[in-house]
Amino acid sequence: MTHDQLDSTALARFIAPPKMRSSVYKCPNHLGCTIGYHGDDVEVPDGMPAVCSECGSPLKPAKRPSGKLGAYLVNLFSVACIAAGLWLAWPGMVKLWKRYVSPGAIPVLPGK
Ligand SMILES: [Zn+2]
Numbered sequence: 034m035t036h037d038q039l040d041s042t043a044l045a046r047f048i049a050p051p052k053m054r055s056s057v058y059k060c061p062n063h064l065g066c067t068i069g070y071h072g073d074d075v076e077v078p079d080g081m082p083a084v085c086s087e088c089g090s091p092l093k094p095a096k097r098p099s100g101k102l103g104a105y106l107v108n109l110f111s112v113a114c115i116a117a118g119l120w121l122a123w124p125g126m127v128k129l130w131k132r133y134v135s136p137g138a139i140p141v142l143p144g145k
Pocket residue numbers: 060061062066067068069085086087088089090
């Protein structure tokens with residue numbers, strides 16, 4: 034059963050790639066269309082006609098306001114995490130290195 038599920042998800046991923054190229058549009062019909070009235074984003078896969086699914090009027094391309102900024106912040110956060118991890122781990126690493134390098138740190142067996 035689990036093996037079949039694994040196979041089907043792998044197959045679904047093969048058929049439908051997770052990142053399909055698409056563009057975001059907005060419907061300019063603010064009066065006769067609820068999508069245009071609410072200002073909702075309409076995602077249209079590349080190669081498809083950019084036409085509103087509700088009123089049928091041609092869509093206007095919209096900008097994604099938060100996408101790049103969000104990715105930038107995530108990058109910044111991960112870099113900060115790595116830097117903080119190095120900063121915290123550094124004294125321990127230096128201690129380990131000194132123990133490894135200096136011969137005095139190696140315990141000498143007495144009486145032989
Ligand atoms: Zn519309």
